[in-house]
Amino acid sequence: MRIKYFGHSAFLIEDLLIDPFIEHNPHCKIKAKDIKCNIICITHDHGDHLGDGFEIAKNNNAVIVAIYELSQLAQKNGLKSEGMNIGGWITAGDWRIKMTEALHSSQGHSAGFILHNTKVNKKIYHAGDTGLFGDMKLIGNEGIDIAMLPIGDRYTMGIADALKAVEFIRPKMVIPIHYNTFPIITADPEDFRKNCPVNTVIFQANEEKDL
Numbered sequence: 001m002r003i004k005y006f007g008h009s010a011f012l013i014e015d016l017l018i019d020p021f022i023e024h025n026p027h028c029k030i031k032a033k034d035i036k037c038n039i040i041c042i043t044h045d046h047g048d049h050l051g052d053g054f055e056i057a058k059n060n061n062a063v064i065v066a067i068y069e070l071s072q073l074a075q076k077n078g079l080k081s082e083g084m085n086i087g088g089w090i091t092a093g094d095w096r097i098k099m100t101e102a103l104h105s106s107q108g109h110s111a112g113f114i115l116h117n118t119k120v121n122k123k124i125y126h127a128g129d130t131g132l133f134g135d136m137k138l139i140g141n142e143g144i145d146i147a148m149l150p151i152g153d154r155y156t157m158g159i160a161d162a163l164k165a166v167e168f169i170r171p172k173m174v175i176p177i178h179y180n181t182f183p184i185i186t187a188d189p190e191d192f193r194k195n196c197p198v199n200t201v202i203f204q205a206n207e208e209k210d211l
């Protein structure tokens, strides 16, 4: 799968964009108007995750995938949306998408996603913003290929808890996210990598890889 990282928690994975914090993201060099996608997953309504999602959805006639209340807001803004909630699966294009729990505040309820690309049969778990929780073990039971986990501390798990999350999720690969965007979430991904029992792939912002 072609994966492009914009910094923070924002990725374009093939035609699926998640947590598109673009214009106000200090590390992102691309403009919102230049992003092409069909599906936009939003973990929660904080500005560093919803970001430019509505504008990009409008530009691409893309579908917003979000928790029910946020999907309603997207519809009120004239956008296509798929509302869902914790525990449910939907199908969108080449993807099956499950919404998972996240321990984090927001106006609505925060979530994570399991993104199953049915074309290549790979499952990505994007944790969104979250603290560590024991039911990550159940997420691991889904068979996760790539886990995108926050390590920046203060608002989410720090490195120590993210390493416990890896034990629970048992992914084949980890991509650390949600760090170094701002000085208050400074973390060294190499500290995470050297203690992580599975392959850790560190993206630079604006970097693209085939995984």
Ligand code: NI
Pocket: 044, 046, 049, 104, 105, 129, 155
């Ligand atoms: Ni948040």
Ligand code: MN
Pocket: 046, 048, 049, 129, 155, 178
């Ligand atoms: Mn955040």
